[in-house]
Amino acid sequence: MEPRHDGYTIGQVARLSGLPVKTIRFYSDVGVLPERERTAAGYRLYGEEDLARLELIRTLRDVGVDLATIRDLGERDLRQVLALQLRTVETQLKALQRTRAVLRATLERGEPSETDLRRLNTLGRLGAAEREALMDAFVGEVGGGSRAREQWLTGLREAMVPDLPSEPTIEQLDAWLELAELLSDEDYRAVLRRDDTGFWERRDRSGGERFESWCRANEEIAETVLAAVEKGVEPESAEAGVVLARVVILLSGMHGAAGDGPEFRSSLSRGYEEHDPRAVRHWQLVATIQGTPWPHPQTIAHDWIAKALRAHPAP
Known part of the structure; x- marks a missing residue:
């Protein structure tokens, strides 16, 4: 059907799209389908872009995207809308693959137990959105208002809560669920927030450049120690003392200490002893x-x- 020179009527759009007139009118009323113009008699007119958008709306609704989200898309580029649709479908496919893997593994293990059912229930409640909300809360609370600590946590965000593989084992799923519980633990968050408060306050005062130098020093410490471990240097040996001296100098710079010495080494040792095993x-x-x-x-x-x-x- 050819459009009229001034656009399609709602009846024509209904026939072309296969959607009921009531549905199209509803989409227009709630703002999902932006209104463009009306005839002198007050009837809505639609164009080719509206037909394309209706098809997108139907597809997005089919994969579970709510109307509020679709409405917020506004007048974005069609490519952006399609990219959102693709991400939505991929997320749902991943969730289904995981559920399938867990169901299969559960059935292979014999008679399902209460633990198996609880695992499946929790899996259904911890999707990508819930994971992001969990990390937002974790970074915000543990960051404690420290810009440097929040910057550090944000950089570790993906590493701290990795996504499950498409076909997780029961062990991987259990680890993921335990990790979610751990990050939600208020006491664990409080301990992390209290740890090295003075250290992070110094990082805030020093600014971003000093933070980058701290990261480099941290990497150098790890490389130095791992090289010694690779050579078979035991921590109790005399050779380890030389390696440790270099490490302590680097740590003193990171902690704003005067340098190596018994008092600083004692504070470092105490920090390791008091480190929360949950970390x-x-x-x-x-x-x-x-x-x-x-x-x-x-x-x-x-x-x-x-x-x-x-x-x-x-020393």
Whole structure:
């Protein structure tokens, strides 16, 4: 059907789109289908772009996108709308694949238990949006108003809560669910927020440039220690004392200390002893989810430093 020179009537659009007139009128009334013009008699007129948008609206509704989200798309470029549609479909496919994998693994293990049912229930409630909300809350609360700490946490955001693989094992799913519970734990958040408050306050005062130098120093510490570990240097050995001295100098710069000395080494050692084991468990769960080796290189490095500090309390 050819359009009239001034556009399609709502009846023509209904026939071309296959949607009822009431539905098209509803979409127009709620702003999902922007109104463009009317005839002198007050009848709505539609164009080719409206037909394309109606098809998009129907497709987005078919994959579960709510009307408020569709309305907020406004007059965005069609490519942006299609990209949103693609991300929506991919997210749903991933969720279905995970559910399928868990159902299959559950059935293969024999008679389903209460734990299996609870796992499936939790999986259904922790989608991508819930994960993002969880991380928003975690970064905001643990950051505690410190710009430097929030910057650090934001950089680690994806690493701290990795996405599940499309076909997760039961072990990976359990690790992911435990991690979600851990990040929601108010006491864990409070401990992380209290840890090294003075350190992060100094980072705030020093600004972004000093923060970058802190990151570089942290990397150098890990590289130095891991090289010693690779050579088989035991933390209690005399050779370890030389490595530790270099590490402590780097740490003193990061912590704003005067330099190496018994008092500073004692404070470092005390920090390692008081470190919340849940933080180590956090990264162990991440490794399980990602299927990467454990312990992590950073964990190996800091475990070596803690042992070396006990063996060499003074320079």
